[in-house]
Amino acid sequence: MAPRAAVVDLDGTLLHGDTLLPGARDAMAAIRERVEHVVFLTNNPTIPPEAYAARLRDLGVEAAPDEILTACTATIAYLRAHHADDAVFAIAADAIVDQLRDAERDLVADPAAAECVVVGYDPGFDYDDLHAALRALRDGVGFVGTDPDRTIPTADGPIPGSGAIVNAVAGVVERDPDAVLGKPSRETAELLLDRLGVPAEQCVLIGDNPETDIVMGERVGMTTVRVRTGIDGGRRSENEERADHVVADLGAAAALLD
CATH class of the missing domain: 3.40.50.1000 (HAD superfamily/HAD-like)
Structure with a gap:
């Protein structure tokens, strides 16, 4: 898999609350080395992109406000x-x-x-x-x-x-x-693709929630990767079968991009 862009869910994939998941910082660095564009995606409507970007930078993860798409x-x-x-x-x-x-x-x-x-x-x-x-x-x-x-x-x-x-x-x-709005709405998916400037088939979406992340990626034709680091402990879902790949964590997802 050699996508040009990566869409990364925040809570449950990169973060739990205000804490980075184990290995997430290195995983994001590896993802950035492999793709041209990154967007972080969240259904949390309460935190502005500027605040999210600052929070990620404080945690050692490269992020700009225009790379954060919230509900x-x-x-x-x-x-x-x-x-x-x-x-x-x-x-x-x-x-x-x-x-x-x-x-x-x-x-x-x-x-x-x-x-x-x-x-x-x-x-x-x-x-x-x-x-x-x-x-x-x-x-x-x-x-x-x-x-x-x-x-x-x-x-x-x-x-x-x-x-x-x-x-x-x-x-x-x-x-x-x-x-x-938010995931998995088509309106949000179209806004996401417009921001990336890359066709959907050249994007990978990485997230922990089959009902929102995986459904939205599938809806527009992105490659989808489900990670099992969500707070539900990776509970199985009927929509999990729709993910193109299911892996342990963000580090394993990054390895798929080689």
Whole structure:
């Protein structure tokens, strides 16, 4: 296998939380020696690319902000393409709202003024937010989720993620979202390929999650490699059979690129 570009998932593949997985630093150096382009991919919508890149550099991993593609980055790109001038009401954590504001989206505090509603991870999500969603999501108002992850793995066990909140809102308004960004959405895959500037068949995607990483890579025709370093301990999935390669860790994935 001799790809021109590598897409590397972050949590569960390169990192566990704020800690590099064993051998990950050397593995990334080896991957960079073998490909022309690298992009790091994550469904975490709360951390901006600049902060992710700084975190990786502090850990000794080469990374630039334009090499980080997050679920919030993909959401902002979708809003620019489909809701460029719309008033946006966000049901999401402050860290997500801040990124929307920095991207110069027209944010409104009154749900009745919404022309598009963005729903994402929010540890403070409550009944009042569901009521606000009912007020905001009238006929013709856009409904966008940042990512589909129903749970987020942590050292203390899974916690509810963006997908759980998106599903709760969808249930109360009796309507599916117009789009849910992040992996494995086609919109995010297309944004990724545009950033890489390399045809999908010349890319390898390395990740630990069969339901998001592997499905997205397969969807656009990338070579897919599943690593067994995810916090689920490499639990088998029906989508695992769809991966082109299954290996122990990122170091083993790097060796495939020789």
